[in-house]
Amino acid sequence: MRELPVTILGFGGMGRARAAAYANTTKYYGDCPIQPVQAQAFVLPHEAEGAKKLGWEPNLDLMDAIKNAKSEYIDICLPDSLHHSAALAAIEAKKHVFCEKPLAISLDEAREMTEAAEACPGLLNSVNFIYRRVPANGYARQLVQENAFGKLLEARSFYNQAWGGMGNGGSWRFDAKAGGGTLADLGSHMIDMLYYVTGMRPTEVCATQVTHVKERNFNVVKEDGSSARELLPVKVDDGTRVIYNLPNGGIGQLECTRNAWGAENSQGYDLYFENGAISWRYDDVNYLMVYEPGLKGRGWRRVLCNQGFAPYCHFGGGHMDGYRDFLTSQCYENMRAIEGMDPVCPIATFRDAYEVERTSVAINISHKEHRWVSLDEIK
Ligand SMILES: NC(=O)c1ccc[n+]([C@@H]2O[C@H](COP(=O)([O-])OP(=O)(O)OC[C@H]3O[C@@H](n4cnc5c(N)ncnc54)[C@H](O)[C@@H]3O)[C@@H](O)[C@H]2O)c1
Structure with a gap:
């Protein structure tokens, strides 16, 4: 090899x-x-x-x-x-x-x-x-590609964490010059996930953002190489809420925050189609919830995705996957791509990530200018 x-x-x-x-x-x-x-x-x-x-x-x-x-x-x-x-x-x-x-x-x-x-x-x-490497998300993508439920009507996604309010320490994740805030850190995953599962990106966005902790103790490196903690203003978002329109006439919403007590790495989505729905939660990472109105009675079916029908099934028989497995599957996809093989599920290219940035920029402008922003404005 x-x-x-x-x-x-x-x-x-x-x-x-x-x-x-x-x-x-x-x-x-x-x-x-x-x-x-x-x-x-x-x-x-x-x-x-x-x-x-x-x-x-x-x-x-x-x-x-x-x-x-x-x-x-x-x-x-x-x-x-x-x-x-x-x-x-x-x-x-x-x-x-x-x-x-x-x-x-x-x-x-x-x-x-x-x-x-x-x-x-x-x-x-x-x-x-x-999160493209989560078997349940790969299965969700397959279902949408097979047009299992018809047109997507409404989408909801969220990515929340809990540590933004803990102490006042300024990690690089709160420094606008080093990292991009909560939308860039967490929301970006869910913007990409919408595209990965449904093949659609928002066409217009309307957003509000907040910085709850206005000042944090950042580590400032001085000219002589020494460093000290300094209380400085925070210029990135702690929380973001977005509503958006989709190219097929559907609508959606996104929330992300690092100030949600109890939400240690809480993310997920609900997708409501003409003829059914799917729902995924990271807290239950190996399962996809599927709603098929054709079934008798009303309710969700909880589908265990670590089986042969879903991607990245290493061991078969429903053995559970976690974050370490997803990282391994990502490295595997990278090796396949270098070798010119078809992906099991597509990797996110720089182009895909650039498109996520475009959406993020539109969201930031919408908040700053208090208006709907079309993605056509963002070149
Ligand atoms: N995809 C995911 O699930 C996921 C999860 C966590 C982080 N990330 C991303 O991974 C990247 C790294 O995040 P992390 O959590 O490992 O951060 P981290 O702070 O734990 O590690 C960053 C590392 O970069 C190096 N570094 C830090 N400051 C530097 C400087 N000023 N100059 C040169 N090198 C420096 C150091 O080796 C440091 O350990 C970020 O872009 C973050 O958004 C992605």
């Missing part, structure tokens, strides 16, 4: 999770055409020892890690603001690129990344909208 040397950029939560996923890819998927192998990891100094223990050669120089001849595939697990320069450097060095979401922190950056990637058709450009 061909080996593909992989470099991971960033060794925080996602970098470490991905290290495990590459180690498992060919173990789970015997038909995986390529063996990903550990090359280097770009790390901050305090992460070097941990990376080494897991078999990744630490590299403290970001650009060297990208351009270094030791790898052919760059996996970007950095804070959002660093995706743009890292991806462009990787594409220039003719490497496959897998990037975390959101693709970038501005539409201009996202467009530049997309155009650069599309100018190199032999290279992978893939974005980690990971």
